Amino acid sequence: MKIVIIHGQNHKGSTCMIAQELADKIKDKAQGQSEIKEFFLPKDFDEPCLGCYTCFNNDLTKCPHYPKLEPLATGLIEADLIILESPVYVYHATGQMMSFLDHFGTWWIVHRPKAEMCSKQAVAISTAAGGGMKSTVKDMADSLEMWGVGKVYKYGVGVQAVNPKEIPKRILKKIHKKTDRLSDTVCRNAGKQKMNRRGKKWFHLMRFAHKHFPPMEPDYTYWENKGWHKKARPWKSER
Numbered sequence: 699m700k701i702v703i704i705h706g707q708n709h710k711g712s713t714c715m716i717a718q719e720l721a722d723k724i725k726d727k728a729q730g731q732s733e734i735k736e737f738f739l740p741k742d743f744d745e746p747c748l749g750c751y752t753c754f755n756n757d758l759t760k761c762p763h764y765p766k767l768e769p770l771a772t773g774l775i776e777a778d779l780i781i782l783e784s785p786v787y788v789y790h791a792t793g794q795m796m797s798f799l800d801h802f803g804t805w806w807i808v809h810r811p812k813a814e815m816c817s818k819q820a821v822a823i824s825t826a827a828g829g830g831m832k833s834t835v836k837d838m839a840d841s842l843e844m845w846g847v848g849k850v851y852k853y854g855v856g857v858q859a860v861n862p863k864e865i866p867k868r869i870l871k872k873i874h875k876k877t878d879r880l881s882d883t884v885c886r887n888a889g890k891q892k893m894n895r896r897g898k899k900w901f902h903l904m905r906f907a908h909k910h911f912p913p914m915e916p917d918y919t920y921w922e923n924k925g926w927h928k929k930a931r932p933w934k935s936e937r
């Protein structure tokens with residue numbers, strides 16, 4: 699299984715620890731060869747979206763930041779499992795994680811989704827000292843679901859700590875149990891995914907809009923060329 703982890707921070711704290719623990723367990727349990735690729739933000743990508751609309755009006759590959767973004771974008775496309783992780787910073791994902799995700803607006807179902815996303819699984823992980831895990835996990839899961847990823851798992855945990863060494867033993871035990879169970883689920887469901895329910899709902903809404911309202915380009919032609927205005931569906935295409 700090909701696994702890519704996007705870390706929402708440069709340091710190896712509690713959130714990074716959980717993401718790596720999960721990936722290692724999946725690597726051990728998965729059938730066939732596995733590979734883990736990791737990117738740290740902002741070390742590996744540090745640009746905020748410029749709001750130039752080049753991606754929407756033309757293509758993401760024409761984004762002024764694409765030369766820096768390309769290895770991460772390719773990592774996402776090639777992976778069977780995407781792990782996005784971020785500590786809670788003032789109730790949300792880190793600024794650098796949000797800036798990174800801003801660059802993939804055109805991958806949302808409502809624009810020009812990538813059919814490859816449908817067969818993937820993903821996990822959004824966050825830790826907080828006490829609160830804000832849910833909104834932080836949602837910050838990342840919103841993109842994963844709206845990219846059309848087949849199945850998105852969410853895991854937020856209050857660690858009552860500012861680094862892994864401080865995490866109380868009973869919470870650590872809970873974390874290990876969760877990564878055990880989640881790794882089993884991911885391995886069991888490998889290769890069985892289509893598109894998540896939220897993504898499918900938006901696919902059908904957009905298909906209706908394309909047919910009944912003036913065409914928005916280049917999105918309309920992209921869908922037309924894929925056959926999505928007819929019978930073809932992204933979750934039925936080959937990887």
Ligand SMILES: Cc1cc2nc3c(=O)[nH]c(=O)nc-3n(C[C@H](O)[C@H](O)[C@H](O)COP(=O)(O)O)c2cc1C
Pocket residue numbers: 707710711712713714784785786787788789790825826827828829830857859860861862
């Ligand atoms: C700038 C900043 C903002 C934070 N905001 C919150 C918060 O809103 N709620 C919370 O419970 N903890 C908050 N924390 C604490 C961290 O989320 C928590 O310690 C987390 O487990 C750190 O993860 P890490 O070890 O992966 O960096 C914040 C920490 C920082 C540095």
